[in-house]
Amino acid sequence: MSGQLHPRYLxxxxxxxxxxxxxxxxxGARQCGKTTLAQQLDGYRTYLNFDDNALLTAARQDPTGFVQGLPxxxxxxxxxxxxxxxxxxxxxxDRQRTPGRFLLTGSANLLLLPRVQESLAGRVEILNLHPLTEQEKQHNSDSFLARLLSEPLSARIIGEQTAISGVAEAVCSGxxxxxxxxxxxxxxxxxxxxxKAIIQRDVKxxxxxxxxxxxxxIAQILAYRTATxxxxxxxxxxxxxxxxTADxxxxxxxxxxLVQRLPAWHRNQAKRLIKSPKIHWVDSGLATTLNGFKTADWLDYKVNFGALLESFVVQQLIAQAGWLEDEIRFSHYRDKGQFEVDLVIEQGRKVWGVEVKKAASIQGKDGAGLAQLAAQSGDDxxxxxxxxxxxNCLPLAQKNCFAVPIDWLWRSPDHSAQRISLA
Incomplete structure (x- = not known):
């Protein structure tokens, strides 16, 4: 692959x-592209990195003087x-509220650090940069999630039913x-x-x-158990x-x-808190390496790529949601009858369901979880x-539900409706 600079839609x-x-x-995680994006924003901003021990020491010795001396x-x-x-x-x-004075980047979630929460409250906007999505790698500004939230899907038959290419490569590359x-x-x-470097350097x-x-x-075990x-x-x-200690x-x-909990969906908001979340590894490439899988293993039925594919799709959609203005909530659905929906998307009261399947064909039972979610959600x-x-994009038994080629996440199909661009 070339070392070209990819667009970041955040x-x-x-x-x-x-x-x-x-x-x-x-x-965002280390090495996901935060510094590159920050330095692209304008050319008039001084850059300081606290991986530099001299700067780190100076800032620790006199935080107030350090900040006062900044450009x-x-x-x-x-x-x-x-x-x-x-x-x-x-x-x-508090003395000078000029917009855009400080652009901070961090490889740890500052909102989960108790010493930081009080200082940040009301004075900062926090944005999360995910690892590159396939959509960004393909330089395609047409967002699947934006289309899904704004216009109904419809069947699209392009020819004889065949398997699409490039999915294994997308999952394994991360x-x-x-x-x-x-x-x-x-x-x-x-x-x-x-x-290894993250655990040796950043955990402390x-x-x-x-x-x-x-x-x-524990990182290795969670990679084995992603999407469970x-x-x-x-x-x-x-x-x-x-x-x-495990917690x-x-x-x-x-x-x-590195990992993310996906809460359980329930019509009753309070009951969501007591139902089991799913755990997802954030980058599918890293998880694939930890599992010992390779692109060549994709067609080996003994290799469980299904869970990695699910985590990959979940992360692609969560990243796409970060580019939108409206708040989007994500969860998973599982009921006592063992019906499941891998990802539930909510915008206000509106509800969508997403399932993920590695196969290149569909069966009559596919979409049963979506039907259960539809029944629970009612008119929403x-x-x-x-x-x-x-x-092919094919209709399922449940109304307004379709089997969709997974590469629609990063390759725009032909649509008669106007596309929503993030460029």
Missing amino acids: KKKVQIALSDTPVVCLL EKVILDEIQRIPELMPAIKASV GYPEPNTRTEVRARQWHQQYL DVAAIRDEDEMLR LLNVSSLSNELDISRE KYLSVLERLF FQGGVLFYCGN
């Missing part, structure tokens, strides 16, 4: 935030390394920019070194961890550690944007999608 929202907010914070507009990279700076930034902003410039073998090596910024090897093992219901007790038993490790991986149900690896 850029427009960052620019808008800088136009009216004194502090804008861009959060008018500045990028402060890896801000999670020095939460002590937040009160000084708060005081500076979204970190650096490994996407490498061969598959070299990309796997990058993934392995990346995870967010928590005191006694055993790095235990941390690595989270069972912390099972994790603790498997690692022979306390449930409290702590899991929280650290969440803070570093807007439609459903069964992403699969076939080439």
